[in-house]
Amino acid sequence: MKKDIIQPEVVDVHIAIVQEKNELGGMDWVAYVINNRKELLEGVLISTRGYGEIKGEQKKTATFRHSMDELEPKSFKKIEPIPEELFALNNEFWLSFYIDKKMFDKKYIFLPESISDFNSIQIPLVKKIGVMI
Numbered sequence: 841m842k843k844d845i846i847q848p849e850v851v852d853v854h855i856a857i858v859q860e861k862n863e864l865g866g867m868d869w870v871a872y873v874i875n876n877r878k879e880l881l882e883g884v885l886i887s888t889r890g891y892g893e894i895k896g897e898q899k900k901t902a903t904f905r906h907s908m909d910e911l912e913p914k915s916f917k918k919i920e921p922i923p924e925e926l927f928a929l930n931n932e933f934w935l936s937f938y939i940d941k942k943m944f945d946k947k948y949i950f951l952p953e954s955i956s957d958f959n960s961i962q963i964p965l966v967k968k969i970g971v972m973i
Contacts, residue, residue: 846972851945852876854934856963857955858970859923869955871919873935874965874972875911877899881937884908892929892952899929911937914964948973 852937853951854874862868875881890901906919922931929952936945955971963970 847871848942848944850935850944851882851939853935853944853946854972855919855948856916856966856970856972857931857937857950858966858968860880860961860968869922869970870872870925871922871933872916872963872966872970873908873911873933874916874963875913876964878913878938879910879939881939882909884911884935884937887934888920888932890926890929890931894928901926901929902937914965922955928952931955952969 854873854876855874857869858872859867860870873884873886884907886906887903888906889903892899904920908917911917919933931950933944933948934950936943938944938963950971950973959971960969961972963972
């Protein structure tokens with residue numbers, strides 16, 4: 841039965857974690873959802889959490905849920921800040937949305953230590969430096 845359910849592939853919708861200046865002049869890392877499609881995303885839901893092992897001890901963060909009524913084509917919206925101490929964990933973003941009343945969902949996982957200057961690129965649409973999946 842489950843094999844008969846067709847899951848449409850998520851294409852051109854990304855999660856990026858970018859560096860931004862904060863109000864104190866320092867740099868923060870902030871997560872964004874990016875719609876690089878030509879269609880409007882409706883009923884956008886994003887669930888975020890961190891989990892993994894630090895110095896031999898299992899750690900996990902609280903789960904946060906975010907919603908957006910719509911995400912316009914070729915646009916982006918801020919999700920939440922990511923403290924650098926969480927970079928040692930898996931940072932998971934589970935995204936669900938609708939296009940023309942068809943549901944899409946995808947899980948994005950930034951692996952431990954993958955959020956770094958070394959892996960940073962120029963993020964499309966956002967036009968800031970960061971890491972994108």
